[in-house]
Amino acid sequence: MHTHRQLAEPSTAMNLVVDWGNSALKTGWFDGPQLVKVGRHESPEALQAELKHSAVNHVIVSSTSRPAEEIRRQLTVLGSDFWVLNSQTAVPIRKAYDTPNTLGADRVAAAVGAVAVFPGQDCLVLDLGTCLTADFVDRNAIFQGGLISPGLRMRFRAMHEQTARLPLVDVPTDWPAITAKNTRDALQSGVMNGLTFEMNGIIDSYRREYPGIVVLLCGGDAPAFESRLKPPIFAMPELVLIGLNRILRYNVENLHAATPDVNV
Numbered sequence: 001m002h003t004h005r006q007l008a009e010p011s012t013a014m015n016l017v018v019d020w021g022n023s024a025l026k027t028g029w030f031d032g033p034q035l036v037k038v039g040r041h042e043s044p045e046a047l048q049a050e051l052k053h054s055a056v057n058h059v060i061v062s063s064t065s066r067p068a069e070e071i072r073r074q075l076t077v078l079g080s081d082f083w084v085l086n087s088q089t090a091v092p093i094r095k096a097y098d099t100p101n102t103l104g105a106d107r108v109a110a111a112v113g114a115v116a117v118f119p120g121q122d123c124l125v126l127d128l129g130t131c132l133t134a135d136f137v138d139r140n141a142i143f144q145g146g147l148i149s150p151g152l153r154m155r156f157r158a159m160h161e162q163t164a165r166l167p168l169v170d171v172p173t174d175w176p177a178i179t180a181k182n183t184r185d186a187l188q189s190g191v192m193n194g195l196t197f198e199m200n201g202i203i204d205s206y207r208r209e210y211p212g213i214v215v216l217l218c219g220g221d222a223p224a225f226e227s228r229l230k231p232p233i234f235a236m237p238e239l240v241l242i243g244l245n246r247i248l249r250y251n252v253e254n255l256h257a258a259t260p261d262v263n264v
Contacts (some may be wrong), residue, residue, distance in 0.1 A: 010097075013057040015252075018047070019106070019242035020063035020071065022130055028195070028241030033116075035238060045175045048077040060085055060248040062105040064242075083245065083251060085109065092250045093141045094154045106240055111137040113243030114216050117236070125197055125239070126229075128219035130154060149198065152221040155191045171224065185200070196228045203230055 014036060019026040025047050029037040050170040055060040059082035061071050068084040073083075083089060085105045093112055097103050106127065120139050127133045128151060135146030150158065152171065160168035171186045176189035206213050217226060218239040226235045236242070 001191065008234040009170045013055050015158055015245060015248055016056050016059045017241050017248060018061040019109070019240050019244065020061060020066060022065055026241065028238060028245060030245045033245070035242065035245070038241065048075070051077050058252050059083070060244050060249055062109055064104045064106050064245055065084070067081060069086070083248060085247060088253060089247065090251055091101065093137060093143055093245050095143045097143060107133055107135055108143070109240045109243035109247065110218060111135055111143045112246050113239040114214070115141045116242055116246040117239075122213040124206045124213050124215045126215065126217045126222075128152065128217070128221040128225065132199070134199070136206065143216070147202070151190065152195060152224075152226065155195070155202065159187060191226075196225055197262070200230050
């Protein structure tokens with residue numbers, strides 16, 4: 001099972017970027033810097049079935065949970081000539097991070113995407129996936145670090161699994177009131193409002209120090225919170241894909257260039 005969203009008509013053979021998450025593979029097809037099509041595939045087999053009928057130029061795959069050997073084994077249809085993003089992959093930003101080997105590929109890709117879309121500006125990237133990450137990349141394209149916090153569904157599961165009597169509840173359809181009148185609503189309110197207060201607090205802290213900072217929001221749970229965060233906020237659901245494509249083009253161009261850095 002997979003879904004697609006067509007964005008534009010390509011002019012040449014396209015590059016493919018794959019963001020392999022915990023539950024699905026998200027794909028982006030790019031004509032140069034232009035995002036043409038996005039897809040979501042429930043398994044490597046679903047992606048491979050499509051690739052048998054698609055012409056691909058260059059490919060990069062990113063996964064926070066799978067080693068490169070497993071990625072290459074499960075995506076053999078791509079051949080052997082594709083990049084797997086890791087801490088050794090050349091990227092067009094610098095990392096002022098004490099442990100770059102432990103820095104998640106998704107965080108790097110989102111930061112690169114932010115620099116690609118907003119060059120020369122301080123950026124705060126809020127990524128609401130399995131975890132909430134809030135990362136700062138400065139106007140000189142230096143990844144300065146950030147924070148990691150439990151994500152939306154992780155918070156619901158933790159309250160259920162770490163207590164004897166609290167039920168497991170899901171994301172509410174309607175936004176919960178702060179003053180909840182029953183336990184189920186109280187759990188939903190605590191997670192939804194608590195996460196909102198947390199993100200707004202992070203945004204306020206950065207805006208005090210960097211008044212012109214650009215705040216970008218991405219990740220699967222981002223839409224639920226977009227209207228609750230203090231504007232201006234740039235909702236960019238494809239930010240990681242944009243960053244992966246920028247990294248891919250950076251590596252492809254540098255293979256054919258005599259200079260260590262190429263503006264592509």
